[in-house]
Amino acid sequence: MSKLYWSDEERCLVNEGRRFVPSRLAWTTDEGCPPAGREVTPLQALAQLAEQQSLRRVPIGIIGPREATPAQCELAADLGGALARHGLQLLCGGKSGVMEAACRGHASEGGLPIGLLPDEEWQAANPYVAIPIATGIGPARNAIIARACVALVAIGGGVGTLSEMAFGLQFGRLVLAMADAPQVDGVPRLAGVEAVLERIAMRLFGQL
Template identity: 70%
Template sequence: MSTGLRWLPDIRALVADGRRFDPSTLSWRADDTDHAGAADVSATAALRHLAATQALRRVPIGIIGPREATQHQCALAEELGFAMAQHGLQLLCGGKNGVMEAACKGHAAGGGLPIGLLPDEEWQAANPYVAIPIATGIGPARNAIIARSCLVLVAVGGGVGTLSEMALGLQFKRLVLALADAPVVDGVARLDSPEAALARIAGHILGNL
């Protein structure tokens, strides 16, 4: 199904139905630019084009999940982290091990600078793939900061800690997505692949397409 999105390569702009997307505010505004030469694009392709302009506001996207993660959960988190970096999305996570470490590994491999919001008092507690460690010293209470700060939260597996972040995300009216065997929560969309998660994230950024 068409999203109505079109990319104007000459001016590196995303347009749709007489509107133009402002990558700094993540919003649409009226625009009378001649759309001749524009090409239809998917939401994920549009996001990648916008990222290449270096103008896309990098509001954090969170990947959350257990420290004691399965191999499957880590593989999904690493794949999603890599795809996020490739599409200009900023990763924010808890900065520790398991799903968080896998997500950071993928994001770093994709050219991103993953941010780890640590429960610990010192930055050295971060996993080795965190580029920007932020030591909060507030323990599990940092979950609320992650949920508040992120535009979207993606849970990859998880237990009680992940469940709390998912619930906080919903309370803060964030889009919350679930992969693998993440806790079942009303209002959380369950997806079957990192590609599906990326498509939902892209659509949300571009106006819930």
């Protein structure tokens, strides 16, 4: 993994003569690229870009069961809040349980959670969804969530969550597991919110 540097003078992320373009989530080489500044971790780089509010808000999905445990809900709320603090957009299924907790955490930190609902009317969303999208297609909306997100984080879950994880892998997305999410080959299981954010940051910066 190549090192990342933050230029305080230019307020940009630099890597081996390349500048990161937040609006495109891509690296570019140009003559105006500043010299390397101070070395930063992927998570520190993400925090710097979040301060500038310049990141393209490609969604991060939090997926999990409607009938969630208190521990799962607490973890989902913590992760949702952390996404908002780091300038990341939350997309979920918009219903209860893990989805509602994630939206609550995201909204509490100033985020605007998107809920992609299986229902025909937007009123079926949980009260913390800022942008409800009624699809009317039932569980098939799981494939849309997986396709739309750059990364998916599963917290607990059963067959429905497993389908979203499988779609995510099929579409080449970063899929991560927390708590007692289904065990799936190729999906790392992480213990804490910071570890999840670090992996997401690495993905956004092309290091995964």
